[in-house]
Amino acid sequence: MGNKKSCHHVLADDAGRIRTGCKVLPKEIGRPDRAEPSDPEKAYGIERLKKLGATVFEGSTDPADAENWLNMLEKCFDVMNCPKERKVRLA
Structure with missing residues (x-):
């Protein structure tokens, strides 16, 4: 009986996460900073990393x-929404 209760609890938590994701995802997709930058060198450069506090x-x-x-x-x-292939060069 305890197992059914914990399964219900897990399903309720998952449903809550899905609802939250459905609200947030469209906003994130439409954000201008999520689009491919017009100047990748500037968007993914060392200077940008430094501005973000990288050392x-x-x-x-x-x-x-x-x-x-x-x-x-x-x-x-x-x-920075940095692609994997650029991470190695910057690190």
């Missing part, structure tokens, strides 16, 4: 520092 990794003995740096870069790339 140069100077090295560290702590692996967590490298992971934090990579996470920060990924957030910047997400904001």
Whole structure:
């Protein structure tokens, strides 16, 4: 009986996420910053990364520092809507 209740809870959560996605997705698709930029070099360049707060990794003995740096870069790339093929060149 407890299993049915938890399945219902999961389905209700999923339905809520789907409703939210249906409201947000059309707005996101229509956003001008989601369109392909007219000047990809400017849109995906080092200067744009710097403006978003990206830094140069100077090295560290702590692996967590490298992971934090990579996470920060990924957030910047997400904001830029940067294609995968450009990420390697910029990193």
